Amino acid sequence: MKYVEEFRRHDLAQQLATAIRREVDPDRQYRLMEFCGGHTHAIFRYGVQDLMPANVRFIHGPGCPVCVLPIARIDYAIQLAQQEDVILCTYADLLRVPASGRRSLLKLKAEGADVRMLYSNQDALRIARENPDREVVFFAIGFETTTPPTAVAIKQAQSQGLKNFSVFCNHVLTPAAIQNILESPELREMGAVSIDGFFGPSHVSSIIGSQPYEFFAEEFQKPVVIAGFEPLDVMQSALMLIRQLNEGRHEVENEYTRVVTREGNRKAQRLVAEVMELRRHFEWRGLGRVPYSALQIKPSFAEFDAEQRFDVSVTPASDIKGCECPRILRGVKKPT
Template identity: 60%
Template sequence: MKFVTEYRDSEQAKGIAAELAATVDPNREYRFMEFCGGHTHVLARWGLTDILPKNVHMIHGPGCPVCVLPIGRIDMAMECALKHNAILCTYADTLRVPASGGKSLFKAKAEGADVRMVYSPMDALQIARDNPDRQVVFFAIGFETTTPPTALCLLEAKKEQIKNFSVICCHVLTPSAMEHILLTAPKRADAPVLDGLVGPAHVSVVIGSEPYAQFAEKWKMPVVICGFEPLDMLMTILMLVKQVNEGRHEVENEFTRAVVPEGNRRAIDLMARVFSLRDSFEWRGLGPVPKSALKLSPEFAEFDAETRFGLVEHHVPDNKACQCGAILRGEKEPFECKAFGKACTPAHPLGSCMVSSEGACAAYYSYGRLRK
């Protein structure tokens, strides 16, 4: 299968691993953060951390839109379904994220709320067409990857003048969060000192490689955009090690088969029309992050569920037994949480990192990394 099996070739993996072992400087430590949760799963699923040199450390970042969704936002969605009797539509992982009071959207459904899993925003729009006497709310989450489909859906809703459809917009922006981590790290005693960043794959297909130039220029930080196969990850780590050894700080693109510097201009222009920047947005684990999320632009304000239902987000602290916040900031690994694999499992998660298919805790649990 093109672009899959050839990137899983074990002989090539051995060759890259051997070159990596010969390239690292044994007298220094290398710390690279993979921002995307998909990359965390690549590392865990294929056992890549077992073949990395001992002085190359992969730090897991807040790379999952489900993981970074604050509890207050989930409470807003539940309010729509329980208090306002709306049909609430969202993606599957979101249903199981723990909210305040030990509740979740899945539990709200068990209490009688009309909560439905959808595969795309267009599914939610069709539900609105089929139920003209009910309000239908799409709980829109995701990085830049899932933002264009929401924008297309809103364009269609406006074109058809569907009055019973609205959106709770929780789309967040990757570069803003990456910069926030670098800005706030010196203030946190446990924050790792980073030598380079693994750029996300799907996000970069949309936004391109140009937005990462600020990290190379301002922060003197090497960035390599990486695909989602094991050879992609090994090659990316090798490229980062070479940059560090040579004193370079550039944006390099390992994922050339899908990412171009300018990104997908049609998708970018579409997002710019439908959305505008929020001044600030709370990320689970990171707190309020300036200019890091989107809201509906004035042209599409009629579809804003927050305004339509008078929704107000309140800050809700995480479960004290859960270390998701520290894990999302790269300060701890899942096995350092006392609840991991015991009180917190995929069947009974205490935090969002154990829920999402891209969460670090879910990756460690699924692939047997229950202890260091």
């Protein structure tokens, strides 16, 4: 299959591993953080870390929007699902996320709540059409990649006159989280490790482009390489980061040129800007309150905003005692 097998070839992986070993400086450490769950998956699935020299370390950051969602937002979704005549629709990976009091959406479903697993927000629109006497709430989550489809669903609901459809919006933004990791004194006090460079996320960058990372490269003097999902993408990007660090450069480079441009997907950006706006702050698991790091539905589309439609309030909740997720998301602890 074009653009898949070519990026998993064993012989090319060995050549890249040799090139990396040849170029690393044995007297320094290379601590490279990936921010994309797809990169973390590729690193573990294909054993990419094992092909690196001992002084090249991959640090796994907050690359999963489900993992960074705080307990209070799950509590909020549970309260929505408990409202009379509500059908709560969401993706499968949210069902088991623990909330306060050892609850979860999956347990709530077992108790009789109408919680439905979806593959697409289009399924939520269909359910709303099929159940005009019920309130259908779509629990939307994701980084910039999944935000445009949510905006499309809201506009479709408006054009179709679906008065019983709303969105519980939990879309978060990658650049704000990267900035938080780089500049927060609080994180340093909690023992966050030093980071030398970043793998820029793949699909996120296909939407926002590579331009937003230029600020981090310049302001914090950290190189960024936009990397594709396949193992050879990750290895080539690691080599590009190592070369930048060896040469004292801190630039944004794009390894994933077959998908990502500097400008990104302008049509998708305009669509999101039409329907959504920045939140002043948003709580991230492991990072705390991060300013301007998430989106909310604009007042002009308030009729489709579940947070405006339903009278729900939740109390702040602390992370589960003993849970290592916050330390992993900050790159302090390595997942095992």
